[in-house]
Amino acid sequence: MAKAPCHPLLLFIKAMVTDAHAETSATSRPRALYDLDRWKEAEKAADQLTQAFSRSAEGLLVRARIALDRMQPRNAQVFLDRAAQRDPDHPMLDLLRLDLALMAGEPEKGGDILKRAFRRGYNLPSVNLKAGLLAAANARPDEAKTIMDDAANSLPFLDRDAWFLYVQLAIITNRVQDARRALDIWAARLPRHSLACYMEALYCFKVSDVDKGLEWLKKGFAMNPDHVTVLNALTAIPALSRDPVLAQQIMTRLSAAEQAAQENPALPQPDLPKTDDGKPTPLPPDPTQEPSPDEASVSDETSTASTPATAAIPTPAPASPQPVAAVMPEFPMTGPSASSARFSIKSAIGTAPSLPGIMLQTLEMTMNRLESRLGSLKAPLAVHLVPVSAMGSSIARFFPDKNTLVISALYTDLGAVRSWIATEYPTADEESSMILSQALPGFELARELSRAILFGRAPKAFAPENHAIWLQTGISEILGGSDDVTKFLLQTVQSRIASDETQLVQLDKVDDLLADASASIAVRDTARAQAYLTTAFLVKKKPDFTQGIAAAISLLDKLGSGVSLTAALQDVFQMPRDQFESGWKESAFWSLRQGVPYEW
Structure with missing residues (x-):
């Protein structure tokens, strides 16, 4: 550029590298609309792109992203399978498949999927950062640190998926200064949208700036309440209970999303034509075309209710010296149930039919051990079984104001417990993480049941x-x-x-x-x-x-x-x-x- 400042090719390359506008720096218009939180428009544009270009997988991948963000794994599977038929070597295909495997509770598939992703997108920072997150979740801190060091030298990223992955990995590995630096560069390069706001909230919670974290969370939720996977992770942060209204809005949205995922099965997938006859490729079945009226109304009401209060980020007020009481998650207890003379168990919709019976036996055994020390219950104890999203990192908790013991589905998911341990205690070695993940569910249940008995006494x-x-x-x-x-x-x-x-x-x-x-x-x-x-x-x-x-x-x-x-x-x-x-x-x-x- 110094020798030929007006060279057209060099000017074009410079424009591509420095372009910060979402709609021109993205790989496609559907992806740009996705980044701008205009997901309904993104879905329509993705369908048009898929129909107009029979060999392009870009529109299908955008639809898969949105399905994954809404925690609809079966819908995402439909779009990913169709994308694989069109472009099996697309570098983002396996990264999305990895997210799908983790969401479906199949982490053992992660290693093989990641190997394929490295072969197809080895030069993408997002692939390396995803490997770093997987290493951190599996208690391999040295590997995560090496990947983090390499990624730090690649800032600023041209890979749009790398930004939030980098911030997440920096926070998990306790490198908050690196996270702050990346957030500042990200803000200077691209306009603030919901995902950046959620990452700002995650950073603020990590550095104990709770009030500012809640403001960023409100702003992100107002921009896009459909980032269900991110919201699900943020509910594990106890500070959310400091704003009961926001907490209830998020829990309502997560509950609606979980119910929609249970009720919305993936549809059959017709094969692509084997010969190119010049006609547009038929669209894949759209499992999200007709959402239930209840789900739509919940989403609209949540978005409307949260938007006016979060138009701008106010200056954070000093933290209140008063303790913030825990709020019991409120879910419709319309799932399977079980009861005995000592316990009355109800569960949220989507609970496995066998879980209440299993938990009843576990509670009875635990009660038999505690009864000799604490005495018996004066009346049957109300027990609620709720999704992981309702309780965050808590496995069990007794709420004295409701006289109710709430147990999270996390109790039966040792893999998720181990991932939480790796996040909150990154210095724990693999042996400690394994022992703790096996002992913690039973311990928390016995501890909280003890509190329930003491409350009755x-x-x-x-x-x-x-x-x-x-x-x-x-x-x-x-x-x-x-x-x-x-x-x-x-x-x-x-x-x-x-x-x-x-x-x-x-x-x-x-x-x-x-x-x-x-x-x-x-x-x-x-x-x-x-x-x-x-x-x-x-x-x-x-x-x-x-x-x-x-x-x-x-x-x-x-x-x-x-x-x-x-x-x-x-x-x-x-x-x-x-x-x-x-x-x-x-x-x-x-x-x-x-x-x-x-x-x-």
């Missing part, structure tokens, strides 16, 4: 003004019954304390942290560990575990009836308050340094 102990949340949490952590989970918790917290990421707090502040649904996982884990260590210190003051746990429950009863901690400690454990304060701290520091749970 001493409901006022759950009221914040009685300052007993730390004690009922500690008792439940102990009765969760998994040394593997507790050991991992203590070792993780000790590591975070050593790196100054978090710290132990005064006991009167632990209740607020435990009750705050928007707290980060580091703060939440530290509060859980502190509740466990404090309660375990008291239990060990008695001659054996049976007497110790009974004394702790007796202390909980007294706190729930309004007795002060000082008086209750003296009455139950014959221990002055100052001796308790110094004793639990000394024991806690020892236990954290050792990184092992108490022995009973």
